[in-house]
Amino acid sequence: MPELPEVETVRRQLAPELVGRRVIDAGSHPSAKFTPARQLNGIRFGDPGRRGKYLLLPTSDGRELVVHLGMTGQLRFRQHGPDVDDPYLRAWWMLDNDRALEFADVRRFGRLRVVPAGHYDDIPTLHNAGPEPWDSELTPRSFHARLKASRRMLKTQLLSQRPIAGVGNIYADEALWLARINPKATRLGVDRAGDLLEALRQVLQQGVDNGGTTLRDYRNVDGDSGSNQGELLAYGRSGEPCIRCGVTLKSDVLDARTTTWCPNCQRH
DNA sequence: GTACGGCCCTGTTAGC
DNA sequence: TGCTAACAGGGCCGTA
Numbered sequence: 001m002p003e004l005p006e007v008e009t010v011r012r013q014l015a016p017e018l019v020g021r022r023v024i025d026a027g028s029h030p031s032a033k034f035t036p037a038r039q040l041n042g043i044r045f046g047d048p049g050r051r052g053k054y055l056l057l058p059t060s061d062g063r064e065l066v067v068h069l070g071m072t073g074q075l076r077f078r079q080h081g082p083d084v085d086d087p088y089l090r091a092w093w094m095l096d097n098d099r100a101l102e103f104a105d106v107r108r109f110g111r112l113r114v115v116p117a118g119h120y121d122d123i124p125t126l127h128n129a130g131p132e133p134w135d136s137e138l139t140p141r142s143f144h145a146r147l148k149a150s151r152r153m154l155k156t157q158l159l160s161q162r163p164i165a166g167v168g169n170i171y172a173d174e175a176l177w178l179a180r181i182n183p184k185a186t187r188l189g190v191d192r193a194g195d196l197l198e199a200l201r202q203v204l205q206q207g208v209d210n211g212g213t214t215l216r217d218y219r220n221v222d223g224d225s226g227s228n229q230g231e232l233l234a235y236g237r238s239g240e241p242c243i244r245c246g247v248t249l250k251s252d253v254l255d256a257r258t259t260t261w262c263p264n265c266q267r268h
Numbered sequence: 269g270t271a272c273g274g275c276c277c278t279g280t281t282a283g284c
Numbered sequence: 285t286g287c288t289a290a291c292a293g294g295g296c297c298g299t300a
Contacts, residue, residue: 001292002294069294070293071277071292071293071294072278072279105277106277106278106279107276107277107278107293108277109276109295123295124297125295156271161294161295168294217279255272256273256274256293256294257292258293
C-alpha cells in the first residue's frame with residue numbers, strides 16, 4: 001500500500017521520462033475515479049511533484065493531474081502503446097515518443113483528478129494535509145500543537161494526514177514502535193511529540209532509501225519491488241517477540257486498520 | 269469539529 | 285477438491 005516512500009520512489013522514476021512529453025491520446029476505465037485521465041489529450045507534462053501520498057503531475061495548460069495510487073495502483077511505461085487487454089488497466093496516456101504511461105490498479109482504490117494547479121478544494125485529504133515530514137517549519141513544538149488539536153488516538157491522527165502528510169498504516173506502526181509510544185494514546189508532551197516526529201522522519205527516510213515497502217502489490221515504475229519490507233520491526237509482526245524487549249507484540253483494529261505494538265515498551 | 273459506520277474493490281487465505 | 289467467508293486497507297461520505 002503506497003505511502004510517502006513508495007509514492008516518492010514512483011515520482012523520482014517518472015520524472016526523467018515524463019517531463020516535456022506530449023499526450024497524443026488518452027483513455028480510461030468507465031469509473032468516474034479514472035475518467036479524468038481523458039481530459040489530458042494534447043497537454044505536455046511538467047516536472048512531477050508529490051504531496052503526502054498524492055502524485056502531482058503538472059500539465060502545460062496550468063492544470064495538474066492528481067494521482068492517488070490507493071492500495072494497488074501502479075504507474076508504468078509501455079512501448080508502442082497501452083496493454084488494453086490488461087483487465088486491471090484503469091487509465092493510459094499515449095505519449096509522443098511511442099510510449100504509453102499506464103495506470104493499473106487491481107482493487108480500484110486509486111483515483112485520478114484533474115484540477116487547476118494548486119487547487120485542491122475538492123480533494124479533502126490533500127486540501128487538509130499537514131506539512132511534509134521534512135518541512136523546516138515542522139518542529140517538535142508545532143507538531144505537538146497539531147496533535148493537540150484533536151483528542152483522537154495518535155494512530156488515528158497520523159492516518160488522517162492532518163498532523164503530518166504521507167504516513168499510512170505501515171510507517172505509523174513503525175514510528176510509534178520506534179518512539180515507544182502507545183498507538184491508543186490521545187495526548188503527548190512536547191518532548192514525546194518530538195520523539196515521534198524524529199521516529200517518523202527516520203522510518204520514512206529509510207523507506208525512501210530502500211525504494212519503498214513491498215508486501216504484495218507495490219511495484220515501482222520499472223516493475224520492481226521495494227526492499228524496505230525486510231526492515232519492518234512492528235508492522236505485521238503481531239504474535240512475534242518485540243525486538244527490543246522480547247515481549248510478544250499484540251495487535252488490535254483501530255480506525256478499521258490493524259495496528260501492531262509492544263504492550264511492554266509502548267505502554268503510554 | 270468529531271466520531272463512527274459503511275462503502276468501494278478483488279486477490280489471497282483460512283476454514284469447513 | 286471445492287466452496288464460502290473473512291481479511292487486507294486509504295479515502296470519502298452520510299449521519300449523529
